[in-house]
Amino acid sequence: MDCVFCKILSGELPSSVVYEDDAVLALLDIQPVNPGHTLVIPKQHSELLTDTPPEMLGKMMAAAQRMAEVLRLADLRCDGVNLFLADGEAAGQEVPHVHLHVIPRFPGDGFGLRFGADYSKLPTRQTLDKTAALLRTSLALD
DSSP, X not given: XXXXXXXXXXXXXXXXXXXXXXXXXXXXXXXXXXXTOEEEEEXXXXXXXXXXXXXXXXXXXXXXXXXXXXXXXXXXOOSEEEEEOOOSGGGTOOSSSOOEEEEEEOXXXXXXXXOOTTTTSXXXXXXXXXXXXXXXXXXXXX
């Protein structure tokens, strides 16, 4: 397997580990948004959010919660925390192994989300209801 996170987990590649338990590893991102930017990865490979068992997602979130607490306690600039999970290449996922970013934030750090030109144009209730119905239909197929 040519997965950089699996290679880190196997010891083939170095990492700066912050936290580890039987299910997850939290390590520093090599291209951090801000100092302390941590990635929480499951030890069991899964590529996408939908490939990852709900129990593992819970363990990832618990580790991310702990990392958010640690970021606020550490001698790093951290006035807030963003959690970010890119699910699929179109969403910005660069490593095909599900991972949760824990990003320390502070005013003026330059990081943020960009919205498309049509973001300020609110959809009609009819459009929202149609989309909700489509999603409920998909839930029923599951």
